[in-house]
Amino acid sequence: MIPDLSPDRIDRLREAFRAANYDADGVLDLLGPSAHAALGRNEPVPALRATTDAGPLGTLVRLFLLGVAEPREEVQVALGELGVDEALDATIVVADGDQLRAGLDIRPHGTGEDSWWVVSDLDSELRGGRTLEPEHVLGVGHASLSLVRATSRRPVGSVLDLGTGCGVQALHAATHARSLTVTDVSERALALAEATFRLNDVEADVRGGEWFDPVRGRKFDLIVCNPPFVVGPARTDFTYRDSGLAGDDASALVVRQAPSFLEEGGTAQLLASWVHKDGEDWEDRVARWLPPGAGVDAWFVQRDVAEPDLYVGTWLRDAGYDLRSPQGIAKANEWLDWFAANDVIGVGFGFITLRRTDGPGEVVCEDLRQAFDDPLGPESDAWLRRVDWLRAHGSDEELLAARLRTADSTVLEQVSSPGEEGWETFVHRLHRTDGPGWQHEVDELAKSLLAGCRGALPTGELLELLAMGYGEDVEELTANAIPMVRELVRHGMLLPAEWSGEDQ
Template sequence: MHAAIDALARDLAAAGLTSEGVRALVGDDADAALARMVAEPARRAALRRPGARSTLLQAFVLGDPVPEAAMAEALPAMGVDGALALGIVGRRAGRVPLVAPLVAIRPHAFRDALGKGEWWIASDLDELAGVAPLRPDHVLGVGGAARTLASLLPPLPVDRALDLGTGCGVIALHLRRLASRVVATDISERALWFTGLNARLNGVDGIETRLGSLFAPVAGERFDLIASNPPFVITPRAEGVPAYEYRDGGATGDGLMAAVVGGLAAHLAPGGDARLLGNWETVADEAGIDRVRAWAAGLDAWAIERESLDPVRYAELWLRDGGTLPRDEAHDALLDAWLDDFEARGVSAVGMGWLALRLPATGGASLDRFERLPQAIALEHAGAHLAAAFDAAAWLAGLDDGALALERLERAPDVTEAHHQLPGAAGPNVIELRQGGALGRTLSVDTALAALVGACDGELPVGVLIGAIAGLLEVDEPILAADLLPRVRELVLTGFLRAA
């Protein structure tokens, strides 16, 4: 099999089936349509420009059957028989012999903390290829969730990493850029087949695949970094409700998320990090994000809720994801099953977001942050920022206010200040601090805090700066310090300020 995959990689490269190659073939507009899961413009462009790249695009990107003779020309190293043996195409009888793709193989360009890169990622055919509804053991390709999780990874070299619920293996590939060794687990043999295929296709070694549920395949082992986009979708356990391996973990409610978070402490090495995506329920009067805090007991934790949906919108989201639309006959019965389940358990909302966690190397947890951030976030900086925040929290935990006042701090280079005032006003009505990096926060601040941040250039201790500002504003210095120092801690944690 390895020889066949290596031959496939040579053929894909020779044909130029890359992100830039696809864009050059179909044009910018059709390429943008592909990102929106609209295939027809790219199909029309490919048919106008026949050749190896067009054939591979039609088959493995769009999911179209192609003439066997054209496929043979596009795969000179692998050959059609090699593709048949590998299980990525099947023959179709007809007046003109055809081969039909059995999988998708698409170029995936990425940028992470280590730079730019590109892989070919094989997965099951999906809605772009006209497949609906999806098969229960469907293996997803690269979507928004995988891109988000990859951006959250701490850009730090580690020894061992775990991809829990690997799917097609794209997160395992990202982890291998950081880790010497990666273990990728899944309950799906098909997912592990794709993971192995994608690793070999892209010349990546050091990824071990293991079959099993959650932490069972790695019982007794610890890792420096754990990443997971687990099957967290909250699906009613009712007869007639389809379950998909890639999204439905088989637990009631958010029980699978609780199990994943609760199992981290036993599988992280001291000082090890975890990055997860997940959903959590608001049950009765207990907010979902507060329930996550209980799951993460003993860990440094930063939970970010990006969105919260009421039960109807949540059910509609995942019905559409599975290919069931409002016009479909089964839609209303399935929606009722979801709503009955939520009502029986007293669920009023479902939160969706990110979890960053760390097992303290020594002592107790120093970071306990649970917040809602629905605004747009530039993910390019998220992984490095979250990693720095855990280090900053540990540093701050060792400083009382007196010790903090003796420290020298400096502004992060991406921080800017904006003033807003009414026409003719003597001074600003609103002062904002804005981040170009980190999580892209905008904070409204008062004159004293703005002055302090502006003065933080690493030259003078924070306490000296506060004293000078107190003199300028003609306020009591101890009172001003008591007001500013807790906010300085917040600015250090959120990346506006840092130790000089």
């Protein structure tokens, strides 16, 4: 059933939220940091205590964030001009005996100075542990937040949010785009996304249809996509996660088709999953997804790999299945049988950045499973800029003529062990202290090269001086150093001397 979330009803709901101060800052002020953090850990009691006698704001927090049934008269006060009867008709709330519960998940979502409300379906926990409905519209979760952090926020003209769901990616895109287009195959998702946009005074061109069909013939400066990337049999148990395509074909489809919908220089940023098969490199697999002959820069970043048992259990719990129930056991067996039949030994998960170029593209696949705090979005912009610089200095002669400097964020770690003449260093490891925290082990000569990269001398001259100082053959030293220098530039540990801090 599609809820009747008419513009007039949403406008009155917005005014009720504003009157109650039901936004990201208002909720935090009411709960306090400790109870707010506890709520994020699914520990409701501190928040329940903090909302006692807190008026309409406390009612809204208990109703929408804690899943508590509230007296009808208190909900009426909190909803203001909208009123309980219309809220019931729109399934914003539902009856629970003489009281009312939330029928939809409507919660504040904020980052930095921006704050919105997001409309979605209640998760399994707030549904009393019941399994989700097939057309369930997912709210703001870990995956969607990770894509938010991994997406570039440079100003752009047009943005496509492919498979918008509740619309959270589009909300963030609205802060730096002139126009928004969103699509989804689910009518329910589109209805909730339109409510989200109306609630936040965000304008978007909302279109229904499969994949790229609703935008055939159009091109965009930025495409963001959190597709139904779950790997498994070709089925659609839940629209938000299952594509109806087998294995990792959904992720492959987006990667293959997205470049043709990008303006020259436009980028696509998406979440994706890929299978790991015995005897096959995951890097080769995902690189084959790119359209043949297309000019595309592609950065595949693998953030995690899950074994089949863990993967299946995680996604079944996510949908609210009791893994000990006959239904849960049957679903798990079906899924694991598919993995076994298709020789899948693991499932990788990560981010993909694509950029349309007018010539041969750069394709890089990297494991990035270490923990780091900085968002990946600014790093994707910087990575593309460094790729451009390396492309412009494609020959060895051009690279050796360039003046480089060691980035301020690059530090050297040395590991030593006791020897005959004291501590003997046997590991030189470079660390980047910002961004994704890249690490590289280097030898004594490379360590000395980076110490000398202060932007004063061309790289080739520095290598000549090192060769003389260490008694090495200059041609052999240079040939060995060039691939390392390119990799350190790609990872932002060596930078062109002329770049300012903002260019990194």
